[in-house]
Amino acid sequence: MRSFFLFSCSLLFLFACDTDEKFSETGAFQNVPSEQQFIINVEKDTILFGEEGVRLFLPANSFIYSNGNQVVGEVDITLVEALSIADQLLMDATGENQLGIVKIEAKKEDAVLVVKPQAKLFLQFPTKGLDGNFSMQSGNVRKNGKIRWRKGEYNASFLIPEDFSNLPYHPREFAEELTAVLPFGEFKEYSIGLADSLYFSFSGGEMLELVAGFQHLKINEPYYHRHHVLRNGKYTAESFDTDHSSDILLDIEEWPVMEASCGIDPGKVQALKSADFANSLIATTAFTERLAEMLSIGDETLLGIYLNNLDQDLWETDQQAATYLRAKSDSRADLFTRFAAQGLTNTKGGVAYAELLRTTLADRxxxxxxxxxxxxxxxxxxxxxxxxxxxxxxxxYRQILWKREAHRMRHLTFELDDLGWYWPRRNEKNATDTVLLAPLSVKVPNGTQYDELYLYNVMPYARSIYRLNTEDGELFYPGVLDEKRMYQRLHQAAKVVAVGYKNGKLFIGEVNYQVGYENRVELYLQPSNRRKLKALLGMEHLYENQISIDLPYVRALHEEQVRQNQLWEEQYALYFLGAKAYPNCNEEPTVEEAKQLFAEHCANCHSINLKANLTGPALFGGPEEYTKMWFTRYTENSQHMITTSDPRALKRWKEWGPTVMNSFAGTLSKAEISAIFKYIQSVK
Incomplete structure (x- = not known):
C-alpha cells in the first residue's frame, strides 16, 4: 500500500500517481468505471473501503455547503476507482503517461458538498507489484469535462523509530501518580527511565514488602511498664518496649490488587522495549501514545491486537482496536478511531518484525x-x-538496661523473686532512707526543634541513671505518661541531663533538684561541644550506668527509626504506584466522591472549606507541607506517627495536642485517603 495525506478544499478531487508531476490538465472521462455508493454520518470519523483496494479516511465534520455552513447528519458518497490497466482512462497532458484516478463526490439531498479547507483527508491505494516513484495531484472536473489538476499537499507516512530511552512504556496514570508521590527515597524527580523502571518492578503482580520484619525501636527499663513479664527471673524481649500504641506495626493489607485480570503485566511491556525491535513500529512515539491508553484500559486482548498485526499499517490496527472496544460498549473506542484518523502506516521494513516479535517475546x-x-x-x-x-x-541494649535496672533496684534494697521486684523494708520511715515512688516530669519548651533529644535522670546517691521517656519531644518522664513516677530515695540530690542534636550541632543542658513528693522541672539546652559533654558525663558509674554508654545505642535506634520511616514512605509510594500499574481492580474515588468522603469523615474536626481552623487544623495548602504518603499514614494512625518521633507528626502534636486525631485505618482505604488528598489539592 502507498499512503498519502491530503489537504483539500474541493469536493471533487482526483488522485493521480505517475512519475511526471508537470501535467496540469487532462481530458475528460471517456469510460467511467462503476460507481460505488455509500451513506455516511459526517459527524463521525469514517473509513471508506473501495472494491479495488482504495481506502479513504474522512475525519468527522469534514464537509460544508458551498456557502460555508457546516453539514450534519447523513450524506451520500460516490466513489470511483480507476487503478487497473483496463481502468486507467486518462493520459497526462503529453499523452505519454497513464494515470490512476480516484474520484469522490458527496451530496446531501440535491446539494453538492465541498471539503472544509482545514480538513485533513487520508488516502491509501494499493501499489503491490509497481515500481518507481509516485506523484500525487488533486483536481476538479471542469464544466467542459476536462480535469484541472493542482499539486496536492502530501507526505509518505512511514513512521520514524526513536531511541527507546525517549519513549515511555507505562500507563499515563502511572506517570501522573509518580509525579504526585515524588520525591521519595532516592528518587527526586520524574524521568521516563525512572517511570518505566518502577512500572516494570510490578511484573508478575508482585510488590516488594520494604517494611517486613520491622522491630519496635523505643525500648527502656521494663519495671515501670505495665506490660512487663518476668519468666524464670528474666524479662521477655517485649517487656522492654515502651511503644505499644495500637497497630504500631501496620499489617500490609491486600492492596493494591495485582492479579492477571487487573491489567496488562508490566513484564510483557518490558519485553517489548528491546533492541530487537529498535526499528519496528514498537519503537515509535505513535505506538507509545496508543500503548499508554491500552495500559490505562488494562485489556491484554487490546494490546494483542497491535502485537499480532505488526505487519499491517498502524491506522488499520487502530481501526480494529476501535471496533473491538465498540463491541464492548467502551466509550474509549472513539479515541482509537481518532488514532486511525491520523492515517499512520508502518516503519520502513517494519513488516519483517511481526514474526520476530512472535518468536522472541515469550523468551524475553x-x-x-x-x-x-x-x-x-x-x-x-x-x-x-x-x-x-x-x-x-x-x-x-536490653542486657545493658537489665543490668542498670538491677543495679539501682538492689541499691534501693529491692529484692527479686519469680513475680518481680519487691521491697521488704516498706514500713521503715527513716527520712534519710525512705524509698519513694517519686514523681518527676521535665519540660523542655523548645524540645521539638531538635533532631534528637535525650534526657537522663542522674541519681548520684545510687551511682545510676534512668533515661526518661517522651511522647511529644517536650515532656519527659519516668515510666508511663499517666504516672510519671519511679522509685528514688527521698530528699536526695539528683539532676536531669539533656543531650540534643540539631543539624549536626551539639546542645546540652542540666538542672538539679531534690527528690521529693512533687518534682516538676524545666530545662533549656545551650550550644556545646564534645569537651563540655565529656565533662558533664564524667560520672564514675558502672558501665551500664554511664550516659556515654547509653547514647550510642539510643542514637543508633533513632537512626534506624529514621530509616524505617523512610521505608514506610517508600512502601506507601509503591502502594499508590501499584494501583496504577493494575488499574482494572484498583479504581480510586473521583474528586467529587472524595469531597463527600471528606464531609462524612473529616469535616467534624476540619473545616469543610479547608481554610479555617476548627478542632483540627485547616488543611488548605497542606499538600505543600507534606507528601501524599505521609498524609495517608498520618490519617490512618496519627498516634503511631507521633510515638515513632516523626518530626512533622510531632509538630502537629505540639500545635494541636492533647487533641487526638481519630485513627482511620480500617475505616478509610488507602485509595479513599488518596482521593481525599487529591481533593484537598484541587481546592483553590
Whole structure:
C-alpha cells in the first residue's frame, strides 16, 4: 500500500500517481468505471473501503455547503476507482503517461458538498507489484469535462523509530501518580527511565514488602511498664518496649490488587522495549501514545491486537482496536478511531518484525522475569540482614538496661523473686532512707526543634541513671505518661541531663533538684561541644550506668527509626504506584466522591472549606507541607506517627495536642485517603 495525506478544499478531487508531476490538465472521462455508493454520518470519523483496494479516511465534520455552513447528519458518497490497466482512462497532458484516478463526490439531498479547507483527508491505494516513484495531484472536473489538476499537499507516512530511552512504556496514570508521590527515597524527580523502571518492578503482580520484619525501636527499663513479664527471673524481649500504641506495626493489607485480570503485566511491556525491535513500529512515539491508553484500559486482548498485526499499517490496527472496544460498549473506542484518523502506516521494513516479535517475546519475558526475581531477592536479603542487625543491637541494649535496672533496684534494697521486684523494708520511715515512688516530669519548651533529644535522670546517691521517656519531644518522664513516677530515695540530690542534636550541632543542658513528693522541672539546652559533654558525663558509674554508654545505642535506634520511616514512605509510594500499574481492580474515588468522603469523615474536626481552623487544623495548602504518603499514614494512625518521633507528626502534636486525631485505618482505604488528598489539592 502507498499512503498519502491530503489537504483539500474541493469536493471533487482526483488522485493521480505517475512519475511526471508537470501535467496540469487532462481530458475528460471517456469510460467511467462503476460507481460505488455509500451513506455516511459526517459527524463521525469514517473509513471508506473501495472494491479495488482504495481506502479513504474522512475525519468527522469534514464537509460544508458551498456557502460555508457546516453539514450534519447523513450524506451520500460516490466513489470511483480507476487503478487497473483496463481502468486507467486518462493520459497526462503529453499523452505519454497513464494515470490512476480516484474520484469522490458527496451530496446531501440535491446539494453538492465541498471539503472544509482545514480538513485533513487520508488516502491509501494499493501499489503491490509497481515500481518507481509516485506523484500525487488533486483536481476538479471542469464544466467542459476536462480535469484541472493542482499539486496536492502530501507526505509518505512511514513512521520514524526513536531511541527507546525517549519513549515511555507505562500507563499515563502511572506517570501522573509518580509525579504526585515524588520525591521519595532516592528518587527526586520524574524521568521516563525512572517511570518505566518502577512500572516494570510490578511484573508478575508482585510488590516488594520494604517494611517486613520491622522491630519496635523505643525500648527502656521494663519495671515501670505495665506490660512487663518476668519468666524464670528474666524479662521477655517485649517487656522492654515502651511503644505499644495500637497497630504500631501496620499489617500490609491486600492492596493494591495485582492479579492477571487487573491489567496488562508490566513484564510483557518490558519485553517489548528491546533492541530487537529498535526499528519496528514498537519503537515509535505513535505506538507509545496508543500503548499508554491500552495500559490505562488494562485489556491484554487490546494490546494483542497491535502485537499480532505488526505487519499491517498502524491506522488499520487502530481501526480494529476501535471496533473491538465498540463491541464492548467502551466509550474509549472513539479515541482509537481518532488514532486511525491520523492515517499512520508502518516503519520502513517494519513488516519483517511481526514474526520476530512472535518468536522472541515469550523468551524475553522469561529472561526478564528471572532477572527481576533475582533483583527482588537481593533487596529482600539486604532488608532481612538489616533487620537482623537491628535485633542484635536491641538485644545488646536490653542486657545493658537489665543490668542498670538491677543495679539501682538492689541499691534501693529491692529484692527479686519469680513475680518481680519487691521491697521488704516498706514500713521503715527513716527520712534519710525512705524509698519513694517519686514523681518527676521535665519540660523542655523548645524540645521539638531538635533532631534528637535525650534526657537522663542522674541519681548520684545510687551511682545510676534512668533515661526518661517522651511522647511529644517536650515532656519527659519516668515510666508511663499517666504516672510519671519511679522509685528514688527521698530528699536526695539528683539532676536531669539533656543531650540534643540539631543539624549536626551539639546542645546540652542540666538542672538539679531534690527528690521529693512533687518534682516538676524545666530545662533549656545551650550550644556545646564534645569537651563540655565529656565533662558533664564524667560520672564514675558502672558501665551500664554511664550516659556515654547509653547514647550510642539510643542514637543508633533513632537512626534506624529514621530509616524505617523512610521505608514506610517508600512502601506507601509503591502502594499508590501499584494501583496504577493494575488499574482494572484498583479504581480510586473521583474528586467529587472524595469531597463527600471528606464531609462524612473529616469535616467534624476540619473545616469543610479547608481554610479555617476548627478542632483540627485547616488543611488548605497542606499538600505543600507534606507528601501524599505521609498524609495517608498520618490519617490512618496519627498516634503511631507521633510515638515513632516523626518530626512533622510531632509538630502537629505540639500545635494541636492533647487533641487526638481519630485513627482511620480500617475505616478509610488507602485509595479513599488518596482521593481525599487529591481533593484537598484541587481546592483553590
Amino acid at each position: 519475558m522469561t529472561q526478564l522475569e528471572l532477572a527481576i526475581n533475582q533483583k527482588r531477592q537481593e533487596i529482600r536479603s539486604a532488608l532481612a540482614a538489616k533487620n537482623e542487625e537491628v535485633e542484635i543491637l536491641k538485644e545488646e
